[in-house]
Amino acid sequence: MSLKFLSDDWFTKIEELIAALGDVEVPEALHDLVLNVTVTDTEWGERDLCIDAGNMKKGHASHAPTKMIMPVDLAHRLFVDNDQSAGMQGFMSGQIKVEGDMSKLMAMQTAQPSDAQVELQKQILEVTLA
Numbered sequence: 001m002s003l004k005f006l007s008d009d010w011f012t013k014i015e016e017l018i019a020a021l022g023d024v025e026v027p028e029a030l031h032d033l034v035l036n037v038t039v040t041d042t043e044w045g046e047r048d049l050c051i052d053a054g055n056m057k058k059g060h061a062s063h064a065p066t067k068m069i070m071p072v073d074l075a076h077r078l079f080v081d082n083d084q085s086a087g088m089q090g091f092m093s094g095q096i097k098v099e100g101d102m103s104k105l106m107a108m109q110t111a112q113p114s115d116a117q118v119e120l121q122k123q124i125l126e127v128t129l130a
Contacts, residue, residue, distance in 0.1 A: 002129045005076050006039060006047040010128065011058040017123045018055050024120060026054035027111035033104060036060040036067040039075040047072075051108075054117060066100040080128045082121050084109070 003010040018024065035051040038060075050061045056079065060067075070078075074095050077086035087109070090096040098105065113121070 001127060003127055004043075005080060005128050006042050006044070006049070006072065008058075011049075013127050014056055014124060015058075017120060017127070021116055021120055024055065024116040025114040026117065027114065029111040030054040030108070033108065034061050034064040034066075035104060035108070036064040037075065038067065038069045039072050040069065041071045041073075054111075054113075064100075066098065066102065066104040068105075069097040069099070070095055076128075080125055082125075 001013075003013055031053055033051065033053065037049050037051065039047045039049065048058070048060045050057045050059060050064060052061055070090060074086055074090045077083040078090075087096070091098070
């Protein structure tokens with residue numbers, strides 16, 4: 001089953017995958033990280049998601065100190081394809097806009113994913129349309 005990235009069905013499936021894995025160990029640097037992301041240029045207009053303690057959730061968290069805004073193709077490369085170089089390229093080219101505490105983004109770049117996070121990433125890639 002392949003679902004359209006950022007569709008309501010996709011968010012529901014991601015929640016199911018996270019729940020099925022149970023307590024996903026996250027690196028210490030990500031425990032308290034809350035980051036809002038607004039994705040532009042989707043077929044539904046802007047879509048909001050939140051990275052909270054290493055997990056993606058639909059919508060924004062009211063207590064997030066940092067917000068990133070980026071186009072859907074770049075978000076796909078970052079959050080589905082796990083292309084970490086896309087983040088730096090997007091930031092340097094101005095495709096990623098950052099509001100708030102930029103130092104929080106550094107935690108994401110330095111943290112190494114746990115085995116459970118790697119497994120979750122594989123599952124997300126499997127259920128997401130290219």
